[in-house]
Amino acid sequence: MTQFSVTVNGQKWEDDIEARLLLVHFLRDNLVLQGTHVGCDTTSCGACTVLVDGLPVKSCTMFAVQTDGREITTVEGLKQNGELDPIQVGFKEEHGLQCGFCTPGMMLVSRALLDENPDPSEEEIRWALSGNLCRCTGYQNIVKAVQHAAEAMKPEPEPALSRRK
């Protein structure tokens, strides 16, 4: 057993775990954060994507102990102060999900993209999402969901100092 501590969705956890425990199983079984899914076991599908220190990581291929001292965000951490994250709103508004299984991973990858690039092109969005598989949507509405979120997150334009008719 190995001692480790990790911050998940802003809450600090200390645990004594088997060194071989995968991060995804730590999150799902030990913390009962079941929104992170397992789709392939081989780092191919991205259903298990979480953010580790803000970067997308496939949690089926990372040991939990490797996250010692780091910060993790899961889908359960997207909603802040009772408000849905713009990316969550985008997925619902643009019909960016069907069965919902890939959705948490897709949203987290999208969130990381928007943190780095708040105004991505369609090509940049498609490239950013390409490590995550979806079998239902054909991706087009997922792209729209990300665009929807990007639009919603744009800062309010500065009010014009004067306006002439």
Place this chain on the structure above:
Amino acid sequence: MAVTTNPSPSPSKWLGKSVKRKEDDRFIAGRGNYIEDIKLPAMLHMAILRSPYAHARINSIDASAAEALPGVVAVITGELLATYKLAWMPTLSGDTQAVLATDKVRFQGQEVACVVAEDRYVAHDALELIEVDYEPLPAVVSPQASLEEGAPLIRDDKEGQSDNRVYHWESGDAAATEEAFAEAHRVVSLTTHYPRCHPSPLECCGAVADVNPASGKATIYMTSQAPHAIRTVFAMVTGLPEQNIQIISPDIGGGFGNKVPVYPGYVVATAASLVLGRPVKWIEDRTGNLISTGFARDFHMTGELALSRTGEMLGLRVKMLSDQGYAYADAQPSKFKAGLFHIVTGSYDIPAAHIICDGAYTNKAPGGVAYRCSFRITEASYLIERLVQNAAVELKKDPAEFRRKNFIQPDQFPYTSATGFVYDSGDYERAMNLALKEVGYKKLRAEQKARRKDGTGPLLGIGLATMTEALGAGPSRDYDILGLKMFDSAELRVHPTGKAILKLGVRHQGQGHETTFAQIVAHELGIPPDDILVQEGDTDNTPYGLGTYASRSTPTAGAATSMVARKLRDKARKIAAYLLEVAEEDLEWDNDMFSVRGAPEKSKSIQEIAFAAYTDHPLGMEAGLEGVHYYDPPNLTFPFGTYVVVVEVDPDTGTWKPIKVVAVDDCGVRINPMIVEGQIMGGLTEGYAMAAMQLITFDDDGNCIGANFMDYLIPTSWETPHFDLFDTCTPSPHHPIGAKGVGESATVGSPAAFVNAVVDALSHLGVTNVEMPVTSGRVWEAIQAADGS
């Protein structure tokens, strides 16, 4: 954005409205409830040991070291199951399949033993400790070899089975077809293979079985698209009384046909829970899913089209050989051995057709399921649409023009096809014309010509597919699975406050039933969708139904929903008449209320009526406002559409990519256009996937190549093309709201459009075929092999 060229014929506040999905709130919050999320007290974990060989005799299994591992509770073998008569089980096509191998293994990945342990990691550790002594046998890996004289007998367990033939089945009129071919001016033929692929939903299969040792009640959570049918099969297999079996199908992470059959893992988990008296959970891994569960397609097909001097289709002759794996485990109507493959005449008025189908056992996983299609229609649609493309080229006619000449015409409906389908409605030319206009067909042809002449840069190809599907199985006179008629059902209860619960016999896997079916109730009764809870998947709490596959939910359960809502409306009329003290005939229904004809201020809303049904109903009338309807569809529904794919092909490397995809779908009345379009885009993506990359193949020893997502390729957002969607609306004349179903149309129709586009790009070089998946290597080889004419 979709353009509606013909708006819904029955406009209402809720029909045809893109209501945002009710189910999304839990999914975007990560609060879905999938099979792996089910955790019960004292739950054990099960893992499956699989065969490394495609064909081998099992001499012995030594599980002693595994049993001795701390944390292991039991190791289950076929021998143990045999003592409960559970070593074999029926398939949904009436064949048998091993639960755990006893005598032999018959495909690589077959289930040989299961470990049940306190912890999932320990269960997997224990698998490594089981010693199995195999004696390898020659593997049969092609259906052609399987049917040869002297081929090793795969199913020697079956009494009376002396060869590897699964079935021989014919459809149509052989004599009339011979006559048509005798009169033909020209015969165009195509031999092709629809390769084996796998539906591979993103969530694998799994079960949590919880048999209560005191009450005997078995509650089995299961990734099932058809929980009611599975419960009946479980009752028949295990001998448990059916009322003591509860199948709960929780949220399903995609199905596409993969989650219709019964898999050994479900059965062993249940048996283990029964024996151990504790809940047992089995979660499949991806390799297990790809290597052992319902694969799809794998039809070897030859089609011949007899043509008149002027290019009319006179007859169609088809021979098909199906690679079934070691068990015939399609989930399909028992009357039709090759599913609905005999709809192979497609959208064309072909007076005579004859189809000969043979199925063969091989040393591969059992199957094949209808992957996002109505029982093998995908293979049929592909064959006829590829054949039509080649015929047009041979006749030196434009493929659109050639189709136009041979389409079934609008005034021919209802149209009886040469193999016995009665098409309900259609207007194929209208859909094709719209697609051609939107893609800019004439310009593209000119551009294609110019590029060919120019000789530099990528070649342009334009591929069409004008598909017709038959779905919504089905009328009970023709359609059953293991004898269970393929009706479906809806149960609706409106509560005193006017809020409703709708319970259905189908089970969605992402299709949006919780929203769409609420909209049907809203359309019929005026109760807003937000006030309606749609429940599916729990056999104890939903009416009996055959499940969700073959695009059947809207045609069957959707119709049942309409019908039950109308039953309630009839009762509501009686209550309203009582409350308003008028005769029933004096009442008019308007959206969500009854009002007195000529005195509209005198009215009762559906909510007021519902309240009265529990608080102030007429004496002598049964209280409450609820009902159930079992809907036996009078016919299948026949959606259709045109898919046009434009590709660029680099003739030097064989690489190709779609640069434009236009889809025109006519699925009758659209209940929720947003959800319909979502289904179409998903279907197009799977069509592209099959055309371009998805392949499960085997080496000569029967080793599966394509057993993980690194070998079995699924399109990502990067290569998936952009889709432009359009629609026409030709309502189904027999469905209560004119809907036809849509979930699979694009998967069925679009693969031929992708392949036709690549072949079209190369047709001037003499290329007439490239087999799926159309890889750059295959394209390059086809160019090299062509005569360059």
